[in-house]
Amino acid sequence: MKRFTFEVYTEGNSDVQNLSPQVAKHLRKIGGDGILHLFVVGSTAAITTLEYEPGLVKHDLAALMQKLIPDDATYQHEQTWNDDNGHSHLRSALLGPGVTIPFTDGKLLTGEYQQVVLVDFDTRPRKRVVIATVLN
Amino acid sequence: MKRFTFEVYTEGNSDVQNLSPQVAKHLRKIGGDGILHLFVVGSTAAITTLEYEPGLVKHDLAALMQKLIPDDATYQHEQTWNDDNGHSHLRSALLGPGVTIPFTDGKLLTGEYQQVVLVDFDTRPRKRVVIATVLN
């Protein structure tokens, strides 16, 4: 088991960050075959795979989330804490906090158009911590 | 590899149960660093991470699921089995049956407001079995 941790700066509000380049750099050094698990600490962000191209990343995913879980609906969460991010928690729970990806020869076995992305649903810019665990 | 199993009693109908306390107790005994995988047996429950506070847990998640996948819509599943839980299966497939969490020194590396939760979407109280696998 090997572990590395890295930080990701986001704009919040469904900002999508491509984790694949940074992960690839680490994995090249580790080498070999196995699985990589990525986990974002916190309850208002998520990790999944998505083609990292402007249409999906800058528009479609955010528009979908706004349709399914609007930021301006009423959430009891916001009455508990007097804050504004009930939608952020629900979106994150739906997408999930992590993903596991197989690799071989130190390279992720994702498809050509399949990147690992962090989506930040909080309502402000955040510094996120991603914990990567390698099992081989 | 280490494994432990535990039972969770739910009320069904989107009841959210906090697994973090029980998991923490087991992990403290196991100690060390690694990843923990949690899996709920059955096709009408799910596991994800969520802030365990009353607004989200007692209201917002259930309200969201009722909006997206209503319990009173028509599902062909219910004609196959003559039952009433088509929505339960779909909600569970969407959230997923498990989650993987990194830990260090026998402590989950979740955020302060990020708990591991089981959501039971079945239409009646259930006893659920959660299978925990520790890799380190």
Added chain:
Amino acid sequence: MKRFTFEVYTEGNSDVQNLSPQVAKHLRKIGGDGILHLFVVGSTAAITTLEYEPGLVKHDLAALMQKLIPDDATYQHEQTWNDDNGHSHLRSALLGPGVTIPFTDGKLLTGEYQQVVLVDFDTRPRKRVVIATVLN
């Protein structure tokens, strides 16, 4: 760590394929206890668990996806590539590209009505590659 790879032929358009029989055959040969991770290569398919019965598989899951993420809505993705599968990418990101399942004595610890399924959201028949990693 052990790995095996297999191909799945799909019809696309939310076609659901049951992976459990093929996976069970491989796991029986491997035997022992551990976890199995399944990952589908590509950004327009997903893996989750679902009861594999005709109502859910041939109708309800596809109908839900069409309601939440319609294939005939406007997606910026389709302007980037001049294609027609923006909805396929979003549905896949929501369900996720993989699942992890515990096993014991070479048998998946899924419930009686809980199968591992691949859902192909692309708009045409595809040959999919599933990468299975066994850790024990």
